[in-house]
Amino acid sequence: MTRDDLLRHHGDVDAVPGLVDFAVNVRGGRPPEWLRERLVQALDRVGVYPSAAEDRRAREAVAARHGCDADAVMVLNGSAEGFSLVPRVVHNLAAVVHPSFTEPEVALRSAGVPVHRVLLDQSDGFLLHPDRVPKDADLVVVGNPTNPTSTLHPADTIRELAQDRTVLVDEAFMDAVPGEPETLAGEPNTLVFRSLTKTWALPGLRAGYVIGHPDLLAELARNRPQWPVGTLTLEAVTACCEAPALAESEVAALDATAHREALQAELGDFVLGDPRAPFLLVEVPGGERIRCALRERGIAVRRGDTFPGLGPDHLRLAVRSPRECAPLVAALKAELEVRS
Incomplete structure (x- = not known):
């Protein structure tokens, strides 16, 4: 290879x-029955284009779930789509903390962005040391909890990284941590990526979202296609952010x-x-x-x-x-x- x-x-x-x-790492092998029913009901709406109202409804559900403003939310065709947009917010150097999910690095390298790998040590339990991240990196990518090490980094450590640059926090598995104690959703200078794939068994329906400052999201969305997210994805995001879910x-x-x-x-x-x-x-x-x-x-x-x-x-x-x-x-x- x-x-x-x-x-x-x-x-x-x-x-x-x-x-x-x-x-x-997908729970249960298939979506729960209540979610399947929501998606089946939404099929009646796929005969028309996804509307701004449906997008707004999904973003408001995410905002209520995380205690942020709907304008700080962008719905994605899975986190992978979001990673492909991230090179637009890098102007100098990206630092990617490893071992970790590799798609962000792939997206950055494919776009010609210089990437510095910050390799964590197995000997100290893959702890994150902010002083190992190059000071000239204007984007830092870190998973929390990290795939594949299963490490949950303290939120304060990641905040230290985000003092004067953007930090992309891949929180695809954060909802599998009881209480989500170290989430950075809604924090300054962060782009927090969430996925519905794992907990809700939806890998075949690309569904996720990113939370960040509206200006950062606008830069990510620059030149994004019209109707970027389908009706079923918008329905899934809405349903999975409601209180029963x-x-x-x-x-x-x-x-x-x-x-x-x-x-x-x-x-x-x-x-x-x-x-x-x-x-x-x-x-x-x-x-x-x-x-x-x-x-x-x-x-x-x-x-x-x-x-x-x-x-x-x-x-x-x-x-x-x-x-x-x-x-x-x-x-x-x-x-x-x-x-x-």
């Missing part, structure tokens, strides 16, 4: 049909926390850092062999060597219930015994 091929490798490539999926999301976050702790207890010292998201980063001897062996056993896990700063012994494991994780734990322990 070329460098670009590695950066564009994601869990869906590992999780081919027929395998038990621990490679993709938020209550369900918090219960799901508590469940995910309990399930993560149970899986971490089973895997012990193989788990890295202080995980807070619904996935674990592990380091195992002979990781590539073990990943392939698990695949032969019908189990897909996410390879780690496509993330800058990680190698073939790193694997990312999606968190499921203890019952669902039991075959993974048994297979992984069996392969580690074969190795020893």
Whole structure:
């Protein structure tokens, strides 16, 4: 694989049909029934163009959810679309904190933006050190909680980075952290990206949003196509930001926390850092062999060597219930015994 091929490798490539999926971090495998019903009802409106009123309704729902103004919200065709717009707000240098989701770096490099990688150390639990970020970087990209390390950085640390420049905070998994204690949504000098893909099982319906200063959002939206977001996406964003959905999301976050702790207890010292998201980063001897062996056993896990700063012994494991994780734990322990 070329460098670009590695950066564009994601869990869906590992999780081919027929395998038990621990490679993709999507809850439940399908949207809940109430959300499916909302989307079905919205199908009656796809015969007309998405309206400014529908866009406003979705942005107001996001604003109410995060305590900001609707003009500080832009609905996206998933965070990936937003990342493709970000080069428009970089004038000098982008610093990307790694290991992390690689699509922001891909978008920046593809647009010709100089990128400096800030590699965090496994030895200190992938902690973020603001003094390692170049002072001349006018954009800093950081995940929180970070994919794939499952690290939750303190909001105060990220605020320190945002004092005199823009910080893009990828909070795709923040709603899986009970109470969302470290969110930066609505903070000055930040672009906070949120995704509905994970919690609401909507990877096939590109749905997300970004929160930031209206001037920054206007720059992102410059030359964006007319009707950039479809009716179903607008309906999904609205529905998933309403009170019943938020209550369900918090219960799901508590469940995910309990399930993560149970899986971490089973895997012990193989788990890295202080995980807070619904996935674990592990380091195992002979990781590539073990990943392939698990695949032969019908189990897909996410390879780690496509993330800058990680190698073939790193694997990312999606968190499921203890019952669902039991075959993974048994297979992984069996392969580690074969190795020893």
